[in-house]
Amino acid sequence: MLELIVISTLNGVLFGMLLFLMASGLTVIFSMLGVLNFAHASFYMIGAFFGFQLSRWFGFWPALVIAPVLAGALGAAVERYGLRNVHKNGHVAELLFTFGLAFAIEEIVQMIWGKSPVDYRVPASLDFPAFTIFSTNYPAYKMFMLLVSIAIFAALLVGLKKTRIGMIVQAALTHPHMVGHLGHNVGRIFMLVFGFGTALAAVAGVIAGPALVTQSNMAGLLGPILFVVVVVGGLGSLPGAFIASLLIGLLQTFAVSMNGSLASVFGPLGPGHTLLADIWNVTVAQIAPILPYVLLVLILTFRPMGLLGTRET
Amino acid sequence: MRKMMMTAILAIPLFAGTAMAQDTLKIGYIDPLSGGGASVGEVGLKTFQFLADEVNAKGGILGKKVEIVPLDNKTNPQESLIQAQKAIDAGVRYLTQGNGSSVAAALSDFVTKYNERNPGKEVLYFNYAAVDPILTNDKCSYWHFRWDANSDIKMAALTNYIKDTPTVKKIYLINQDYSFGESVRTQAKAMLAAKRPDIEIVGNELHPLLKVTDFAPYVAKIKASGADSVITGNWGQDFALLLKAAADAGLKVNWFTYYAGGTGGPTAVKQANLNHQVFQIAEGLPNLGHAPADAFEKALRAKYDFSLFYPRAVNEMRMLAVAAEKAKSIDPVKVAAALEGMEFEVYDGGKGFMRKDDHQFFQPMYISSFGERSDKEPFDEEKTGWGWKLVAKLDADKTVLPTTCKMDRP
Numbered sequence A: 001m002l003e004l005i006v007i008s009t010l011n012g013v014l015f016g017m018l019l020f021l022m023a024s025g026l027t028v029i030f031s032m033l034g035v036l037n038f039a040h041a042s043f044y045m046i047g048a049f050f051g052f053q054l055s056r057w058f059g060f061w062p063a064l065v066i067a068p069v070l071a072g073a074l075g076a077a078v079e080r081y082g083l084r085n086v087h088k089n090g091h092v093a094e095l096l097f098t099f100g101l102a103f104a105i106e107e108i109v110q111m112i113w114g115k116s117p118v119d120y121r122v123p124a125s126l127d128f129p130a131f132t133i134f135s136t137n138y139p140a141y142k143m144f145m146l147l148v149s150i151a152i153f154a155a156l157l158v159g160l161k162k163t164r165i166g167m168i169v170q171a172a173l174t175h176p177h178m179v180g181h182l183g184h185n186v187g188r189i190f191m192l193v194f195g196f197g198t199a200l201a202a203v204a205g206v207i208a209g210p211a212l213v214t215q216s217n218m219a220g221l222l223g224p225i226l227f228v229v230v231v232v233g234g235l236g237s238l239p240g241a242f243i244a245s246l247l248i249g250l251l252q253t254f255a256v257s258m259n260g261s262l263a264s265v266f267g268p269l270g271p272g273h274t275l276l277a278d279i280w281n282v283t284v285a286q287i288a289p290i291l292p293y294v295l296l297v298l299i300l301t302f303r304p305m306g307l308l309g310t311r312e313t
Numbered sequence B: 001m002r003k004m005m006m007t008a009i010l011a012i013p014l015f016a017g018t019a020m021a022q023d024t025l026k027i028g029y030i031d032p033l034s035g036g037g038a039s040v041g042e043v044g045l046k047t048f049q050f051l052a053d054e055v056n057a058k059g060g061i062l063g064k065k066v067e068i069v070p071l072d073n074k075t076n077p078q079e080s081l082i083q084a085q086k087a088i089d090a091g092v093r094y095l096t097q098g099n100g101s102s103v104a105a106a107l108s109d110f111v112t113k114y115n116e117r118n119p120g121k122e123v124l125y126f127n128y129a130a131v132d133p134i135l136t137n138d139k140c141s142y143w144h145f146r147w148d149a150n151s152d153i154k155m156a157a158l159t160n161y162i163k164d165t166p167t168v169k170k171i172y173l174i175n176q177d178y179s180f181g182e183s184v185r186t187q188a189k190a191m192l193a194a195k196r197p198d199i200e201i202v203g204n205e206l207h208p209l210l211k212v213t214d215f216a217p218y219v220a221k222i223k224a225s226g227a228d229s230v231i232t233g234n235w236g237q238d239f240a241l242l243l244k245a246a247a248d249a250g251l252k253v254n255w256f257t258y259y260a261g262g263t264g265g266p267t268a269v270k271q272a273n274l275n276h277q278v279f280q281i282a283e284g285l286p287n288l289g290h291a292p293a294d295a296f297e298k299a300l301r302a303k304y305d306f307s308l309f310y311p312r313a314v315n316e317m318r319m320l321a322v323a324a325e326k327a328k329s330i331d332p333v334k335v336a337a338a339l340e341g342m343e344f345e346v347y348d349g350g351k352g353f354m355r356k357d358d359h360q361f362f363q364p365m366y367i368s369s370f371g372e373r374s375d376k377e378p379f380d381e382e383k384t385g386w387g388w389k390l391v392a393k394l395d396a397d398k399t400v401l402p403t404t405c406k407m408d409r410p
Helices: A002-033 A040-058 A060-087 A091-113 A140-162 A164-174 A176-181 A186-208 A218-233 A238-256 A262-266 A274-281 A284-302 B002-015 B018-023 B035-057 B077-089 B101-117 B151-163 B179-195 B216-225 B237-249 B265-271 B291-304 B311-327 B332-339
Strands: A129-133 A136-139 B024-031 B065-072 B094-097 B124-127 B144-146 B170-176 B200-207 B229-232 B254-257 B278-282 B343-345 B351-354 B365-371 B387-394
Touching: A002 A040, A002 A129, A002 A136, A002 A140, A002 A164, A002 A186, A002 A218, A002 A238, A002 B216, A040 A060, A040 A091, A040 A186, A040 A218, A060 A091, A060 A186, A091 A218, A129 A140, A136 A140, A136 B237, A140 A164, A140 A186, A140 A238, A164 A176, A164 A186, A176 A186, A218 A238, A218 A284, A238 A284, A238 B216, A262 A274, A284 B200, B024 B035, B024 B077, B035 B065, B035 B237, B035 B291, B035 B311, B065 B077, B077 B094, B077 B101, B094 B101, B101 B124, B101 B144, B101 B179, B124 B332, B151 B179, B151 B254, B151 B278, B151 B365, B151 B387, B170 B179, B170 B216, B179 B200, B179 B229, B200 B216, B216 B237, B237 B265, B311 B332, B311 B343
Parallel strands: B024 B065, B024 B094, B094 B124, B124 B144, B170 B200, B170 B229, B229 B254, B254 B278
Antiparallel strands: A129 A136, B278 B365, B343 B351, B365 B387
């Protein structure tokens, strides 16, 4: 039992941190530009595929650096030449633009790399068990993923709170005109932030690609849950996104490890109630995939600004 | 109206080919060519194309060239019906599909209704891999033929083997959350209770179909349960990722599977270092030493760089040719009549027969384990160096189970 708890905690934290890597970019972009970027998960996918291709050519470590830079540049270009023009037509147009972009990216990825999963492997230097707890091995690569995520979270927090750039970015958030009058190029800041946000998603893609599956529908699988993270954490709140990511990671992992159902708590229903009996016998593990969305509904009902959000939405 | 227009628009590229389609026999291949099932869908497609080439090289069926029309259904029943309609509009009279019993049930229903409404334009549905028993029992259809052994037949064979393996004491069941996974787990429970009541079922899990990207939480649970064996009907990425997670965690148990040989499966087994601990029930395997099968296997590998995962597809295609020649027509109604009750020398050797009552094909079945090879096993899998080894064989008559099918015949 203890073994299950420890391993589930590790797995949950890991999944949560990966979510955070993506959600942080999304939430920063949202709070700065007011754009809910539907294509954010697509940049995660681009990161994974770039990582795969570049690690073929140059090895994993160069890929870990180059792929996010390329994806970030792509993101910046999307902001500069796409979003900025669309922006004039209001929020709905922006939303539709990123929505369409997500589909376009998926199609392009399918054209280049095909529809089936690509053979993206864990680098040999990290392909060993890091440690063994209660006879279960924990892979070194997963440990590496965890460390990278934590390092980026720390850097992000320090960068935004303690540095000059962070201050300007934060100020541009709430008072873009004032920042502009102070001589900063707000347009360029927006472009860089968008690029940086997408690069963060790409980092998550490069490191998650070998551990999970790298294929053309991976963005579609992760996209919806990202929005849950951002909304539950509070739109625009970085610490909120962090807490929500961990919460959802742990929630899903622990839900999978639970066998309880209503029947095991209250006793099985007699025959004859087939429809009810189905609901009665569903285990927590079976509904694990929908739990984050239940959480989303609850949060929107009882605390619409999210856990750490400051403004009413 | 809009739906009709959509269908018409979707069909335009296919219509272009119908003018010259008179001397071809088109087979619509409806299976996932994208998403989580794509890896198995693509292998299936290439296998059928290889088989079509084989038939065409011998002059085709009744002089008509066989053409495989690939249609991507994304493992989605709704999408499959759109693709089926699209294919039929383009002149396809034979559909084949295999991955996903939920898809198969929808297609079987669709084809049955279509044939009722369009006499003279009947369509046949050849199922090469969807093994939910209901398709040849309560929901059987005259227009549906199944070449794979159904899930109950496979489970009966697996549990017979487990019955004689005293080291198996605690079993964990993990399956995909849809009709097929449900039928695997209920049959496993029922048959084990009857044959080995001393075996304890320490877990009985369903997980979302083709949506899980990391099985680590499930593997942690299997480990915590103390199981010594796992039974799973998982296929496609769900099998490969399950084994991958097991390899990462160092989980060492016996695996009784339906589809360990699917794309990525052998690689994952090798990585987990489960030498002859993964068993598969199937209608054939490389390394049986049947000379014609060995020649076929060599030719397929030379062309496509993968091994034959669907001996049943070979049987399907060859039986179609024989049935059409027997009926002297490629009209689906006549071919269906010829297929009923047909006996056939199967790909891996031995007799099989298409049972008239429910259109279920019965054939010799094999349980094999995957691991290091001796001189008797020339073929490896996915360049792992490991290969399949036969552990048990059942003749076709030993696999026959009763059916509840009450078929409406035209």
